[in-house]
Amino acid sequence: MPLSLLLAAALAAPTPMPTGEALTAQIATNDARLFWAVFEGCDAKALPDLLAADFRMIHDKGGLAEPSRDAMIADVAKSCASRQPGGTQAGYKNRRLLVPGSHRVRAMGDWGALEEGAHVFFEWNARDARWDMVGGAHYMHLWQWMPAEARFRLSQSYSYDHDGAAPYPPAPGR
Numbered sequence: 001m002p003l004s005l006l007l008a009a010a011l012a013a014p015t016p017m018p019t020g021e022a023l024t025a026q027i028a029t030n031d032a033r034l035f036w037a038v039f040e041g042c043d044a045k046a047l048p049d050l051l052a053a054d055f056r057m058i059h060d061k062g063g064l065a066e067p068s069r070d071a072m073i074a075d076v077a078k079s080c081a082s083r084q085p086g087g088t089q090a091g092y093k094n095r096r097l098l099v100p101g102s103h104r105v106r107a108m109g110d111w112g113a114l115e116e117g118a119h120v121f122f123e124w125n126a127r128d129a130r131w132d133m134v135g136g137a138h139y140m141h142l143w144q145w146m147p148a149e150a151r152f153r154l155s156q157s158y159s160y161d162h163d164g165a166a167p168y169p170p171a172p173g174r
Contacts, residue, residue: 014147017110024105027115027143030152031098035119037076039096044077050154052144057157060137065159093124095131112144112152120165133165 018026030050037046048069057066066072082089102118118138122131142156 015150017107017112017145017147019107023107023113026152027105027113027141028103030143030154031103031115031117031141034154035096035098039094039121042076042080042083044073044080047073047076052146052153052155055154055156057159059162060160061162066157091126094134095122095124096120097122099136108142110145112142112155115139115141115143135162135165137162 017023033046034050037043037050051069051072053069055066055069055072056064057072059065066075079089081087083092084090096119099118099120102116104116106114108114116139118136120136121134123134124130125132137159138161140158140160141154143152144155145151146153
């Protein structure tokens with residue numbers, strides 16, 4: 001077989017899904033990119049690369065919060081625009097931090113990965129020049145492996161156990 005045909009066949013072969021530490025690392029990178037785009041970075045243009053065509057998000061406070069990838073992108077774009085000068089939330093800043101030790105990634109066969117974690121949310125308090133913790137929650141993401149693209153895309157997002165900010169430091173004995 002000519003070398004050019006061998007090269008074409010190799011390039012056309014789907015890439016196998018990563019496993020072990022490589023799987024965890026790719027999901028952690030996607031997690032960071034996703035939450036940066038939605039919170040601190042406020043960058044809706046980063047989302048199409050991360051979300052599957054059939055993406056949807058279910059939230060414990062509002063049910064079906066995002067029925068599609070396009071709706072999620074449009075909602076983030078609208079929120080980001082409102083933070084610009086003259087917007088209804090001009091100057092608003094928020095941030096999300098992953099709770100150390102809470103992140104878990106499990107392979108779902110060779111289809112994708114299930115990610116679980118806990119995070120806390122902060123809002124910028126300009127008056128006192130500090131970040132104030134305003135709440136926390138748990139999340140579960142189902143990431144689909146796209147062999148032809150050699151990457152994961154977020155298919156399903158479940159956000160739950162939202163509550164007020166936990167006191168820090170925790171009370172003794174907890």
